[in-house]
Amino acid sequence: MMPETLETVREFVGTELEGKREYLDSLAEAPLPIYEKFADTGLANWWLPTEYGGAGLSLTDSVAITNELAYGDAGAAFTLFISVLGTSIVSLYGSDELKDRHLAPMAKQGSFCATLGSERNAGSELAKIETMVSRSGDELVLTGEKYFSTNSGFADFLVVIARSADDPSDYSAVLVPADTPGVRVVKRWDMLGLRASGTYQISLDNCRVPAANQLRGSGLRLLEVGLNASRILIATTGLGIARRIRDLCMDYAKTKPFRDSTLLAAPVFAAKLGQMEMQIDVMKSHLHAAAGQYDAIMNGPDPAETFARIGTLKSAVTAKMFCGQAGWDIASVGSEMFGGLGYTHESPIGKLLRDMRYVSIVEGGDDVLRDLVFSRYVVPVSRRS
Numbered sequence: 001m002m003p004e005t006l007e008t009v010r011e012f013v014g015t016e017l018e019g020k021r022e023y024l025d026s027l028a029e030a031p032l033p034i035y036e037k038f039a040d041t042g043l044a045n046w047w048l049p050t051e052y053g054g055a056g057l058s059l060t061d062s063v064a065i066t067n068e069l070a071y072g073d074a075g076a077a078f079t080l081f082i083s084v085l086g087t088s089i090v091s092l093y094g095s096d097e098l099k100d101r102h103l104a105p106m107a108k109q110g111s112f113c114a115t116l117g118s119e120r121n122a123g124s125e126l127a128k129i130e131t132m133v134s135r136s137g138d139e140l141v142l143t144g145e146k147y148f149s150t151n152s153g154f155a156d157f158l159v160v161i162a163r164s165a166d167d168p169s170d171y172s173a174v175l176v177p178a179d180t181p182g183v184r185v186v187k188r189w190d191m192l193g194l195r196a197s198g199t200y201q202i203s204l205d206n207c208r209v210p211a212a213n214q215l216r217g218s219g220l221r222l223l224e225v226g227l228n229a230s231r232i233l234i235a236t237t238g239l240g241i242a243r244r245i246r247d248l249c250m251d252y253a254k255t256k257p258f259r260d261s262t263l264l265a266a267p268v269f270a271a272k273l274g275q276m277e278m279q280i281d282v283m284k285s286h287l288h289a290a291a292g293q294y295d296a297i298m299n300g301p302d303p304a305e306t307f308a309r310i311g312t313l314k315s316a317v318t319a320k321m322f323c324g325q326a327g328w329d330i331a332s333v334g335s336e337m338f339g340g341l342g343y344t345h346e347s348p349i350g351k352l353l354r355d356m357r358y359v360s361i362v363e364g365g366d367d368v369l370r371d372l373v374f375s376r377y378v379v380p381v382s383r384r385s
Helices: 002-016 034-038 059-072 075-082 085-092 096-109 221-253 265-297 304-308 313-337 339-345 348-360 366-378
Strands: 114-118 133-136 140-150 157-164 171-177 182-187 201-209
Touching: 002 034, 002 059, 034 075, 034 096, 059 075, 059 221, 059 265, 075 221, 075 348, 085 096, 085 114, 085 157, 085 171, 085 221, 085 304, 096 171, 114 140, 114 265, 140 157, 157 221, 157 339, 171 221, 221 265, 221 304, 221 313, 221 348, 265 304, 265 313, 313 339, 313 348, 313 366, 339 348
Parallel strands: 114 157, 133 157
Antiparallel strands: 133 140, 140 201, 157 171, 182 201
């Protein structure tokens, strides 16, 4: 990635995100106008392949970009990168026609896609999803309710994970244009944090799409593959928030009277900030390692086959777990440093605390991921490292 690319992101953060806390935390109508302004930089959907008009930046580059965006606002960062989940699945497992028809317009227009997996009864147990897909001639028909799906209220297309009506053990990933008859936004969720983003409940009522819109492979496996990139970038937002908290604490400590000096001179404060810096450094190192592993596969001879065989990358899961837990520790300690002020809306620390919490909740809560790590990488002795 060219240095000027990161400088463009920093300029966007300084101009459009910093100092806009009330606006970004207001649950204003989505999508916010700032996303059009980001598209004007030419960096929207920066990871899309160059053959479809994208910048073709790597996941390692994406970590650097997301880190800067999340420093300004994690909700804005989440909105801008979460399309990587659906587009990576389409890019790896969609037909050339699907990619030409749907990825190229996203690169040109700076628009969005959404992935629909979560349901009320299934939760993190996606094998229990109830949305059904059936074949009708040369069409697929989808019916069901999807619970939490970010960007789906303004997406160009949806990647829907559904169970086969003919074989309940078979799952599909199907690309559904958002304007397909039968697609309906039930509501926008009033989230505690990331309020600059839009997360929706979606109803699918006999939605018909061409059978060619089905992506190659098991829908659940394809979702696993797509989650690798998005989980790493969700973890990266924890890094950006943590850096912002550290800097807020430093600014506060310079002016906060404490004994005969300021809080900055207190040994306890120094120890806590030293601990924060250690955690931030380890977060950054793990994210770079995880992104590097992802990029190595993407640059290999057959990334679609390799990812289909591997499924979930352990480094992606552990990065999300560690960054969520270390980030929450940093947010908690940071809020305590502000005393009573840290429990009000007067300081940005309260918003940062709420934003940080999502890292350990979305795309698999920590308990779900602990079980995944145990079953995939502890029980099989050959996979321990």
